[in-house]
Amino acid sequence: MTQKNKDAIEDDYSAKLDMCLTDGIIKTGSGVALGALSSLLFLGRRRWPIIAGMGMGIGLAYANCENDLNPKKKHNV
Secondary structure (H helix, E strand, C coil): CCHHHHHHHHHHHHHHHHHHHHHHHHHHHHHHHHHHHHHHHCCCCCCHHHHHHHHHHHHHHHHHHHHHHCCCCCCCC
8 A cells, every 4th residue: 555545545534533523513512502492492491401402413423423434335136
């Protein structure tokens, strides 16, 4: 493996990790914001919607990151 090819692979992997981190921050923040909004408007300032929204955001970001880093191969039957 040449040095240029190795650098290209590392750059691609680094870009994917950067996207995973950005996606995680955005989705976690959005989940917290939606949980806080629903808590304030509908549920009488409870804490669990904020925690649930944060958990869903982290879960969605993890699933997307897992799919980006380890794509499943499609088999034609």
